[in-house]
Amino acid sequence: MMGDGVKQILTKPIQLADQVTKWADETHLFKQECMEVKAKTERLAALLRQAARAELYERPARRIMDDTEQVLEKALSLVSKCRARGLMKRVFTIIPPGAFRKMCIQLDNSVGDVSWLIRVSTAAADDDFGHLGLPPIAQNEPILFLIWDQIATMITGSLDARADAAASLVSLARDNDRYGKLIIEEDGVGPLLRLVKEGRVEAQENAALAIGLLARDPESVEQMVLAGVCSVFAKVLKEGAMKVQAMVAWAVAELAANHPKCQDVFAQHNVIRLLVSHLAFETVQEHSKYAIPSKGMSIHSVVMANHAAVDHNSMPVDGPEQSQMQHPCGNQSQNSKNQMHKVIQSTMATNSSKTQSNATGTAGGPKHQQNASLNGTSIKGREFEDPATKAYMKAMAAKALWHLAKGNSAICKSITESKALLCFAVLLEKGADEVRYNSAMALMEICRVAEQDPDLRRSAFKPTSPAARAVVDQLLRIVEKAEYDDLLVPCIVALGCLSRTFRATETRIIGPLVRLLDEREGMDVKEATVALTKFACTENYLHVDHSKAIIDAGGAKHLVQLVYFGEQAQIPALILLCYIATHVPDSEALAQAEVLTVLEWSYKQAYMVQDRTVENLLHEAKTRLELYQSRSSRGYH
Template sequence: MAGIVKEILARPIQLADQVTKNADFAQTFKQECIELKTKTEKLAILLRQAARASNELYERPTRRIIDDTEQVLDKAFTLVMKCRSNGIMKRMFTIINAASFKKISTQLENSIGDVSWLLRVSIPAEDRDDEYLGLPPIASNEPILGLIWEQVAILHTGTLEERSDAAASLASLARDNDRYGKLIIEEGGVVPLLKLAKEGRMEGQEHAARAIGLLGRDSESVEQLVNCGICSVFAKILKDGHMQVQCVVAWAVSEMATYHPKCQDHFAQNNVIRLLVSHLAFETIQEHSRYTIPSKQSIHSVLMANTNGSEHGEDEYKQVNHPTGNQLPSQMHNVVTDTLFMKNPVKGQSNTHESQNPQKGNHHSTTRSHHHAALSGTSIKGREYEDPATKAQMKAMAARSLWQLCKGNVTICRNITESRALLCFAVLLETGSVDVKYYSAMALMEITAVAEQNAELRRSGFKPTSPAAKAVVDQLLKIVERANCELLMPSIQAIGHLARTFRATETRIIGPLVKLLDEREAEVSMEAVIALNKFACTDNFLHENHCKAIIEAGGTKHLIQLVYFGEQMVQIPSLILLCYIALHVPDSETLAQEEVLIVLEWSAKQAHLVEEPTIEGLLPEAKSRLELYQSRGSRGFH
């Protein structure tokens, strides 16, 4: 930095010397040239002082101020040289406006003010005796720029307390205006913020992490943040930092993943996924050793502690009517035990996949390395002593972050399903706080959405024999059956995404979804219909079984009502589902009794329906097939 500053200062210093030297030889406007000389000499002194202090100068304002100063000195030199013109003819044809001297003089004064401010802002506050810096003249048209420069300079030179306050100020600016956030990045604020996040006290680290999270409001900004090395810094904090700071870091990761999904892989490569899952698993399931099957008492106590200790979910839990009464903890205990047993069948035997990927940089023995790479949650000593509110917030932010990180990312979703995170989400849907439940449901929705498009992930992560996958489905189904909370929509979608994973013997899924067709809220009915379409579509191998289940659950009459009277967003998927049912179970007596053929004939006359691409080819085929079977079978109904 020092070498660069000296290089950019060299030309303005030379120009200042040239202006001073040539002002003495002015033939016209002598008094004005002397005034320019006086101000230029003062500016030259400041520029040389800046060159001597080049190690301390803050680069961004230095470049802009010296750039601007060089332009002013160039104009001053040109003006002085005009005044040196010898000969009557040269003077006659050299037009010099007296106002030019006033303009250049003002600009020199501004440059003096800018360089003076630069020298003051670049030294520690204690050396300034807390002198108020004010704004440099160069920032008069954009005061916020001067404020940003000042705060970033404090991040470079201030005490830990001053740097913490500066980070809080930058976070406030970034929160108020997206453009301010871009300016902070452009003016070099990211690197000192990261340094504070690594080295500062807890409050300073929080402010720095929050500011970084607020800076990433668009893909370009997040890309710049990633290039500055935030992934490794955040990973270290999630591993070894204070839990309050970790909460903010997890939130910041979720923000950046929201605005720039391409950063997902960068965080995954820095072990952030594992660390977040570790926080999710902490005190959620018994995970202090991945090589032993936990005792029933320990898991039961953890689950009961989570249930009773949930700040927001305690009353909600008590109000839920479960089919087995108060047996839920024991049921969930069985799921946890089964899952842990499947992952670790023999004491001392590690999971093959995860043992091949020990955490980078761990110098312990092999067993300790595998244990640490697992989701043990023991890497942060003393976090069990954190207050319950902080623990709950950490879980919420970890779930929120995983939700955003797994969106559309097969690799991360596979890592999550191969870890204990799936089981954690199942437990937290039941025992977590309101926020944790919501973020867990959203994460499951995104993971299942990826699984819907990826057969390998479906088979490995959601196979019917997997206790964790079964636990997830059980919890999602309970939410759908209750049908009265904000978790309903993501739960319906998640079940729909898993439509291809259910066996023919799994008959309990269709009924609750069919009941939602009678829901007053159009959005809920629409999501239920879309989910049922995934069960009934031709691509689903068990489409015939599912179509019969929909008929048996009374879905036909609801679909007819929605086709006739539903809003268009519900009407179209309802007609598609009715067509699938007619196509796959055309000989159903229920379809004949409900006069579904008449509904399809009416639909074929509605322009807005037949023009829909998904209906255009499906409706005539379903209608034709229904006519074929029911014209023959209708005689048996009389």
Template sequence: MMGDGVKQILAKPIQLADLVTKQAGDAHTCRQECIELKAKTEKLAALLRQAARAELYERPAHRIMLDTELVLQKALGLASKCRAHGLMRRVFTIIPTTAFAKMSTQLDNSIADVSWLLRVSIAGADDDQLHGLPPIAQNEPILFLIWDHIATLHTGSLDARSDSAAALASLARDNLHYAKLIIEEDGVWPLLRLVKEGRVDGQENAARALGLLGRDEESIDRMLHTGVCTALTNLLKDGGPMRAQAAAAWAVAQLATNHPACQDLFAQNNVIRVLVGHLAFETVQEHSKYSIIPTSKAMSIHSVVLATTTKKPNSDDDRSSSSQFPHHPNARSQIHSVIQSTMASAKFSKLTAAAANGAVPPSKPHLSSGFGTKGRDSEDPATKAEMKAMAAKALWQLAKNSLAICKSITESRALLCFAVLLEKGSGEVRYNSVMALMEIARVAENSPDLRRSAFKPTAPAAKAVLDQLLRIVDKGVFDELLIPSITALGCLSRTFRATETRVIGPLVRLLDEREAIVSRESVLALTKFACKDNFLRVEHSKAIIEAGGAKHLVQLVYLGEQVQIEALILLCHIALNVPDSEELAEAGVPAVLAWASKQGHMVQDLQVDSLLPEAKGRMELYQSRASR
């Protein structure tokens, strides 16, 4: 806490204090006042020498010593006037009556300032009490309050440090300026130390404070240099109290939200596997190489299903082959029984997903590095739910626009976990799960490799995710899950085969939704099915028409103020794909395209300008042929 710079600035105040003491002792005038001046200066000098031997908190030490030096220089000037020799010099040396009173107050303030500095800097001093604010803090009380708490983080007991971390978190939450001050005054490093050394309350408060400090990129850049990513990841992986780990996951999410540079650093610290481990705990029975694989009865069911499931290839990407039956008596009858019972259950896809995606054989139990489950069973349900919610939130924020992280997430059992949590979870964990899926889908939209690897239609985990997204969209309830589910399905439009008939209908029905935001998002999703980038755009366009989408889109173009342009763009794509459709003609699409071409605010849109003339022309051409 104390560097050579502090020791250097202490030298001059000590020298000045000694000079004041000597000058005041040799005073010829105002002897009584000089005696008091000498006494207070000697007390201040003793404190300064004590400070020179202590490990001082450097940030306030600089300011206090500079202020003390100015006070001692004034005191030296006053004491020098009292040493004047000769009658004439004494007569013409005028000392105001208030000068000694003012100097006495200033020395008292300096004594209080240095005493405060010693108290906050010395380990164990008034450990369980606030040190109060020194006189120098009158103009900036918040700054000195921050110094007080940071000093406690350095020297206090674990309980006192926990309280100070909570106080700093509260200050950072209330005001961005306070958050910046905490970082500037070197408050990050002692918080990181508390994350490592503290008890559950201290770790939780410190992690939450770190998340609140990272409010902008500049602040986070300074935090990254202190090793905040490593500290939070270590807390998540050390098998400690779940409440503290939930706070750490929340902090990861906050930092990743406010600065994309955190994503790669957290990934380098293997935080993805740790978060997936938390997400998978008690969510799926076998949650991958990132966690301990149980060798229970459920494990044998998975392995039996894996060993006996034979797929018939139905595409170039599906090259599954049959496996050997287990070599034990009555294996075939046992396998038949297991398959029959699991297929009869609605949970069949979840039971087989882990095995179908590379579960470790029971003969080779796998222990992951970086995630422990010790003591987690005893945690209360609310804490477990909070941990899952925060793990999902962190994965959501880390996945944004990051292909590498999305690949890491989808190569784990995270997709299966998200599907289970969407079905069985509630509240924040469901919302964070669907938002994570939406971000992964957004990245997959522009990455053919990720689409093929993560959302292959025959992959059980991908199928489970799509089933849950479709269930939400098909239900059509306007809640916090609906919009991200619609967005995700639209982003994944190129993963659906022409034979997949479940997706278009629910999206088309939402075009008639009273909430404009739902209609707009549905239009955008359907546009991705019908646009030029989609190889199956003709088939999808026909499906949209068959589901009754044309009449809804015509109404939106005419009347949907907030979705007019988007609806017109989708209509143009459909008209280009199936210009000879009788249903389009019956719905009045040629008329609405002709009307739109005369609307100035519509044709100004670049996409409309590039699509509308061709769509209008092709509709007129094919419909005129059909009418002959």
């Protein structure tokens, strides 16, 4: 930012100023005017020498010195003409009227510019200076010089002045993209990051907010990553005040959303682990690990296991509300799990004094070391934060994990190997609105990656995993509730992406998704149709079982209506209907719903068969249905 590099550009202006002063004493024409130019030049030279002794802010220094150098060259040329000797030289020396007046104005402007540069570089620490104003050179670009002023204040100003300067940059970055670009181009990221590390809480918040606002495109994010934003954010997430940590988590989400390539850099700085730690704080017990209870395990054995080792699957509960949550087919396993949660909760009080010793005394290896470091991420004192700050911290941690997980298998693996899945399940049920939405979006992105990554799918969402079961239970609860809110679509998408993880005996997923097809419009229906297609498509090993389940849930008649009148869901409904007709062509329900007629009608609609894949699916489904339904139709008569 400020250094000796800019002093080299002061050499020529100082030399020019000395030359103007010397030649002004040697003039024969316009003596009085030249003395006035000399006086102003001497004042400018003194300021230039003062600037040479100071640590200058490089970006405006180069701009101002270039302009000052041009002014001094013009002054030297003007004074040189007044040194003419001899009658002929004097006769042919032409000096336009007003030239001296114009030169004096330019010199005054240069004095103002250099004076501003010195003050903005060195005097911002003195609160008595207040707002420095803008130099004359800033007439054409006032915003640029205002940005320079604020950046310099963040470097040399008092703690309060730095906080105000960061807040001003926040306002500028919010105004439009160009101002944000200028802040980055004028080396504003470094001072903002230093303020995030060293400022007061308010200044740290403003600086983190400004960095998040500046992250509007990949190029801007790339420059901030090169400036060290990842290491600074990791340090704050580990040791900072919770309000600052929450703002940093939001900024991480913004950077990752606008430049996914920075995901891995954040992961290298342990940001994933730190975010999960914040998500887990007061959500699940700090050192919980996942246990897989056997079907015959008694409640007494659960309590004894809880006393004997680290708490397993310690999901907090809210009394009777949890036990009243119901699922299709009775869901006895869920009721059993709720009962276990109550027992574990009742023993937390007696175990709380043992939790630390259990964590440090457990035989360890890498997993033990990771838990120990989790406990060291500034947990002390966090319990005294106000509830709103805690909720906002969780919401921003979930949002950051959402954007970091998007399309990244390695990060998704890291998240799912931690306690994050269990945290998301708890927050989906009990969190505030923003926490629930961000948790749902994070789960959706993880499930999308798992759909394409068999290893992740098998490790994170195996049916025996308590955390995976908890996630599916909560996703299904929201889909069953079927309210028109922001949670529904991500939960539908997540269930669809997990379609290959469900066994044939898992019958409770299809029904709620099929019910969404009935008398609903917009994205909900489309996403429900797409999700069901992932169950019924040929790539799903259990496609026949799932196709039958969709028919049994009444899906045929809904899909027929959607193919005719579904608008956004029309093509997805046709694709799903084709898969079902191909896999279960002898279904009586398909015959009664006149699916063959629907497929024949669709085949004649040019806009519905533009895609070659859809056309092939339609042709195969129609062929299969013609064979089986023509045979079965004879049995009806």
